[in-house]
Amino acid sequence: MAQAPAAPPSTSQPAVSTDPLPSWNEGPARKAILDFVAKTTQQSGDVVPPAERIAVFDNDGTLWAEQPMYFQLAFALDRVKALAPQHPEWKTKQPFKGVLEGDLKSVIASDESGLMQIIAVSHVGITTDEFATIVTDWMASARHPITKRPYNQMVYQPMLEVLTYLRANGYKTFVVSGGGVEFMRPWMERTYGIPPEQVVGSRVKVKYEVRDGTPVLLKLPDIDLNDDKAGKPVGIHQVIGRRPVIAFGNSDGDFEMLEWTTSAKGPRLGVIVHHTDAEREWAYDRDSSIGRLNRGLDEGPARGWVIVDMKSDWKVIYPVQP
Amino acid sequence: MAQAPAAPPSTSQPAVSTDPLPSWNEGPARKAILDFVAKTTQQSGDVVPPAERIAVFDNDGTLWAEQPMYFQLAFALDRVKALAPQHPEWKTKQPFKGVLEGDLKSVIASDESGLMQIIAVSHVGITTDEFATIVTDWMASARHPITKRPYNQMVYQPMLEVLTYLRANGYKTFVVSGGGVEFMRPWMERTYGIPPEQVVGSRVKVKYEVRDGTPVLLKLPDIDLNDDKAGKPVGIHQVIGRRPVIAFGNSDGDFEMLEWTTSAKGPRLGVIVHHTDAEREWAYDRDSSIGRLNRGLDEGPARGWVIVDMKSDWKVIYPVQP
Numbered sequence: 097m098a099q100a101p102a103a104p105p106s107t108s109q110p111a112v113s114t115d116p117l118p119s120w121n122e123g124p125a126r127k128a129i130l131d132f133v134a135k136t137t138q139q140s141g142d143v144v145p146p147a148e149r150i151a152v153f154d155n156d157g158t159l160w161a162e163q164p165m166y167f168q169l170a171f172a173l174d175r176v177k178a179l180a181p182q183h184p185e186w187k188t189k190q191p192f193k194g195v196l197e198g199d200l201k202s203v204i205a206s207d208e209s210g211l212m213q214i215i216a217v218s219h220v221g222i223t224t225d226e227f228a229t230i231v232t233d234w235m236a237s238a239r240h241p242i243t244k245r246p247y248n249q250m251v252y253q254p255m256l257e258v259l260t261y262l263r264a265n266g267y268k269t270f271v272v273s274g275g276g277v278e279f280m281r282p283w284m285e286r287t288y289g290i291p292p293e294q295v296v297g298s299r300v301k302v303k304y305e306v307r308d309g310t311p312v313l314l315k316l317p318d319i320d321l322n323d324d325k326a327g328k329p330v331g332i333h334q335v336i337g338r339r340p341v342i343a344f345g346n347s348d349g350d351f352e353m354l355e356w357t358t359s360a361k362g363p364r365l366g367v368i369v370h371h372t373d374a375e376r377e378w379a380y381d382r383d384s385s386i387g388r389l390n391r392g393l394d395e396g397p398a399r400g401w402v403i404v405d406m407k408s409d410w411k412v413i414y415p416v417q418p
Numbered sequence: 419m420a421q422a423p424a425a426p427p428s429t430s431q432p433a434v435s436t437d438p439l440p441s442w443n444e445g446p447a448r449k450a451i452l453d454f455v456a457k458t459t460q461q462s463g464d465v466v467p468p469a470e471r472i473a474v475f476d477n478d479g480t481l482w483a484e485q486p487m488y489f490q491l492a493f494a495l496d497r498v499k500a501l502a503p504q505h506p507e508w509k510t511k512q513p514f515k516g517v518l519e520g521d522l523k524s525v526i527a528s529d530e531s532g533l534m535q536i537i538a539v540s541h542v543g544i545t546t547d548e549f550a551t552i553v554t555d556w557m558a559s560a561r562h563p564i565t566k567r568p569y570n571q572m573v574y575q576p577m578l579e580v581l582t583y584l585r586a587n588g589y590k591t592f593v594v595s596g597g598g599v600e601f602m603r604p605w606m607e608r609t610y611g612i613p614p615e616q617v618v619g620s621r622v623k624v625k626y627e628v629r630d631g632t633p634v635l636l637k638l639p640d641i642d643l644n645d646d647k648a649g650k651p652v653g654i655h656q657v658i659g660r661r662p663v664i665a666f667g668n669s670d671g672d673f674e675m676l677e678w679t680t681s682a683k684g685p686r687l688g689v690i691v692h693h694t695d696a697e698r699e700w701a702y703d704r705d706s707s708i709g710r711l712n713r714g715l716d717e718g719p720a721r722g723w724v725i726v727d728m729k730s731d732w733k734v735i736y737p738v739q740p
Contacts, residue, residue, distance in 0.1 A: 150615075293590070293615075293659055334657070335615065355628070
């Protein structure tokens with residue numbers, strides 16, 4: 097039988113807050129999370145054995161922002177600009193011409209093959225170690241076009257608290273995102289406390305090669321897993337190998353992940369973060385091309401899923417900047 | 419800076435052994451393992467941060483036996499027998515005829531397409547949950563043809579001690595095997611203390627489907643990853659996402675895994691279990707069709723890999739049966 101979590105160590109400071117979710121307003125979403133963790137970790141008929149405490153989180157729009165474009169696309173566009181001097185032909189060739197001229201509309205309007213060309217030149221044909229270095233350097237230097245924050249400070253403070261709270265209660269936290277796994281792993285451990293082996297994402301095929309005695313993994317231009325929609329339960333099965341107990345998402349790309357999680361036996365928690373705050377963040381759902389949330393709003397409540405209203409449920413959006 | 423591991427709690431019993439590897443004889447292999455763990459976990463210039471302490475283990479021939487045939491093949495043959503009443507045509511059709519008549523030579527001699535037919539009828543076309551139940555039931559009832567032990571008691575006691583010892587020193591232990599990941603996950607947590615999310619293996623594609631409102635993952639007849647040879651670093655990259663510090667294998671199927679592990683910067687340990695004990699287990703290496711070890715013997719020592727001599731290094735092979 098699992099024990100209740102130990103009380104935090106006492107300190108000599110007065111009035112230390114022991115609220116595990118200080119950035120959440122009182123309300124049904126906060127209460128649902130607290131109640132679920134209490135019943136699955138303290139003595140009750142619903143306790144979940146520690147080894148089975150698996151919680152999965154979408155990334156884009158759930159743990160960090162995704163407007164005005166997916167941040168991985170911003171990375172890809174910056175990468176095209178960095179590589180342009182080696183490709184003079186891009187000046188006159190779409191979709192690269194649009195990227196270099198800052199004509200984002202033409203890029204976003206370009207068909208899927210245009211976007212795939214941008215992903216191809218920015219994400220493949222190099223080794224996994226080289227790519228990780230490029231991502232790390234970009235994360236240190238790039239800034240969000242509107243907030244001017246580093247992208248890894250465009251994360252949601254209330255969700256950071258959920259991650260910490262779940263881990264303190266014996267849950268293993270995984271990211272399960274449609275984003276590229278190699279784009280996420282280099283910075284997630286420091287930002288979310290989630291190590292590389294707990295990050296599931298889309299991926300290209302890689303090939304093992306020995307170059308002058310040094311082995312490398314080369315990134316190939318073939319998709320190996322599209323970790324979105326019905327691909328999310330597949331990614332969960334491949335990498336985690338058992339059904340999660342808790343799933344957080346924000347878009348219909350997370351529908352199957354929440355369905356797979358909450359349809360299993362025993363206590364299950366599904367949560368959808370609804371982007372309702374046009375002032376502090378962005379407000380979008382059914383008609384958005386990014387993070388569309390339609391079926392989840394229609395069917396989620398009847399499935400028992402908790403809908404988080406960002407505007408009313410969250411006291412703050414982003415962490416205080418250091 | 420990592421601290422030395424805490425001493426085990428004192429007990430009132432006299433003469434409690436604190437040897438973490440009691441089934442290993444004194445010798446260079448035992449010493450190499452103990453020395454490596456000490457220098458990477460206690461204050462030294464070679465200390466490895468706890469988050470990076472990743473150890474990977476092949477399964478067949480490294481953690482459990484693999485003679486007279488891979489145990490997963492024994493499972494597949496038993497499965498053919500169990501399914502035979504639904505397939506009267508198998509009585510006259512190879513490779514099934516050979517399986518049903520106990521003519522193992524004809525099965526083993528059959529070409530790869532014959533083996534693939536056996537794997538196909540025994541491993542795909544059902545859901546992942548159904549398959550896990552079949553594996554669990556088989557593990558509880560099947561017995562090794564020579565020792566008459568359950569297969570999950572054909573594990574190596576000295577390696578169980580290594581797993582426990584590494585975990586006690588902050589290493590995360592993963593299996594990285596050519597065997598099917600869904601064949602391994604149902605029993606490894608109880609047998610090795612390795613949870614499903616730390617098992618990497620070969621796998622078929624799976625498809626998410628909702629059947630009468632219930633989601634399932636259906637096992638398809640297409641290989642998704644052959645987690646052997648150069649596929650092992652690929653599997654490690656996909657699932658673990660960082661370079662291991664320690665790798666144990668026993669055959670040339672593990673060569674690239676050891677190469678990938680030990681060619682990275684910093685302290686690294688590669689170990690090959692050499693099957694040298696014809697009396698207590700089996701003796702085989704360069705000429706074996708199962709677990710062939712040739713290149714590893716030739717190149718391993720110059721690469722600094724430790725070669726374990728099962729006959730002289732191990733006091734016992736299997737755990738005492740309950």
